[in-house]
Amino acid sequence: MTIDDNNMGRTPTLADVAGLAGVSTATVSRCLNSPDRVVERTRKKVEDAVLKLGYAPNFNARALAAKRTNTIGAIIPTMENAIFARGLQSFQEELGCSGVTLLVASSSYRADLEEEQIRTLVSRGADGILLIGLHRDPKIYEFLKRQNVPVVVAWVFDPNAKVPTVGFDNFSAMKALADRVISMGHRRLSTITASPQGNDRASERLRGIYASMMEAGIPKTELSIVEAEYGIDEGGAALEQLLCKTIRPSVVMCGNDVLAVGAIAKAKELGLCVPDDISVTGFDDIEIAKISSPALTTVHVPHRRMGKEAAKMLINLVNAAKNQNSILIETSLVVRASLSSA
Amino acid sequence: MTIDDNNMGRTPTLADVAGLAGVSTATVSRCLNSPDRVVERTRKKVEDAVLKLGYAPNFNARALAAKRTNTIGAIIPTMENAIFARGLQSFQEELGCSGVTLLVASSSYRADLEEEQIRTLVSRGADGILLIGLHRDPKIYEFLKRQNVPVVVAWVFDPNAKVPTVGFDNFSAMKALADRVISMGHRRLSTITASPQGNDRASERLRGIYASMMEAGIPKTELSIVEAEYGIDEGGAALEQLLCKTIRPSVVMCGNDVLAVGAIAKAKELGLCVPDDISVTGFDDIEIAKISSPALTTVHVPHRRMGKEAAKMLINLVNAAKNQNSILIETSLVVRASLSSA
DNA sequence: TAGTGAGATGTAAGCGCTTACATTAAATTT
């Protein structure tokens, strides 16, 4: 049995265990944290006492005394987005292998909230922090540095950043997709994107589209842009806005699969045929991309691998404090039925 | 500026602030926790010192001394499921209104992991805990009670449970759906469900189907059951299994929308027409249900409201410790194209 | 103007744990 009775009116402490076992608190502490430093017979006594009392260590007291929490914090923009959830899942799994607990917070894509949560995580004693995207007030990085809390940034790759990153090249990934789109004859382009303001993933992807257009000699003005928040309905609404423009685009390149699926649904609702009347592309390649009809052309991102690498990196940083090199996660184009020749 | 320099080699403490401001630590503490108990002039001095040093309180020390964390924990089966993510989002928002922080853990549907995480949350000093589903070892409820940590259970409604619940009646909701299915002439029924073992949501829903069949005089044997984990691909694989059975069902009632969408996709892949060859139903009514083609017949669950109510209840419990009554969240049938007459 | 009491601030004792250092016991060497 792991959970047992004790007949005190309060939750048992280390001292109670020590008393019952007839040893000092230091010995009990050692039993819990480095059992090999305690002789078998003593350890047995202590373990019995722990069970007898249903003792559970007080985390806060431990953290205060040890100045270490075995906890790593992560701040993601939203929990409602499957891609963050999935990356985080493997991040957590990898941390778990090292006995580290994950603390998650979501910032709702708001910089001020994120800053607040970073401070919360630090004051809670997180040994390290995972952040999404590089773009934020430099003061925050300074703060983290001064507090001696290592950081890893995921979802972007930038070997020149002052913090290690593990992610993919948003610019190149989107440019590769745009290259393909343009090579299929599309000229009247459009995109549904998250606000690039303060979101380097979004702005890099946008830059990727422009770069491709430039190479193909298509003027920048041929790209219509609509900003949308994350969500199926938001994608649909954005598509409607796009269709109001005087020149109807032949393709809409969406910032992620969810927006894309929303756009497809809305297009069908409006009696348009995808991809005959309008092509649609996504980004991320989550499950929904495959089962969408038509199936979605998108950029595949190995989120699980990214999460895992980020975890390893952060653990190294926490343990050794030696600098880690950024890791590039390769993406790949997945061409499916939602994209056809113009 | 909220984050500023200090020229010490370590992170500043309350005592540092007190020293700089020329007051005692008690006064600084009061400035931070009950500003109205400190006179304006003093408070100003303290605030200046806080800013000057970039002071951030040490959460663990505070929790240790105050025996309160303003933190509530929640353990959900998985983060990858949109319905939990969404319910949790509004849960968190509501908590935020009261200045309470949320700590999330996911148990991967494993009872042992859940128990471990409950203990972790308690040892971290969570003032209260949100759990999904009632079914778990009674020892856990006893443990929580002894530790004086209030609990609310969500996603199920049971006025007779020993802990307050806020959720819906899984039995009636599924029975209502089955009633409709059967009234449309279906007799060869099937279901794709999470393992009902230790999952009261799943087992109640299954019971709902049986109850409906019984009323209609359909023998229990007419229901084929396949268990599947959560996921689009899992739903597809389960459908294949179902189709291997000698008697092909005319309808597949899925435990949630994600499984249902997976089943639909697989059916289409196999050349079957939904709903002409086979009808499919889901549960939850997440966004994907609307945009699926054909659109999914399902049970609508107001997750956001559920999350909000759960938060309110938990906060009351933490503050007043008076018992709360369970809250029933009403569900409703949403009939869409994926269900047709047999 | 001394007396009163409310309000502001200070003092100091913990909260439950870890850990450097001191002490004691056991194992090894000579």
Place this chain on the structure above:
DNA sequence: AAATTTAATGTAAGCGCTTACATCTCACTA
């Protein structure tokens, strides 16, 4: 068997904060 090393355990000083209680101020009252 005494001397020396090594392993096991104990002692006690914090970790950074909150808060009961003591003290001090000062505007009022009588």
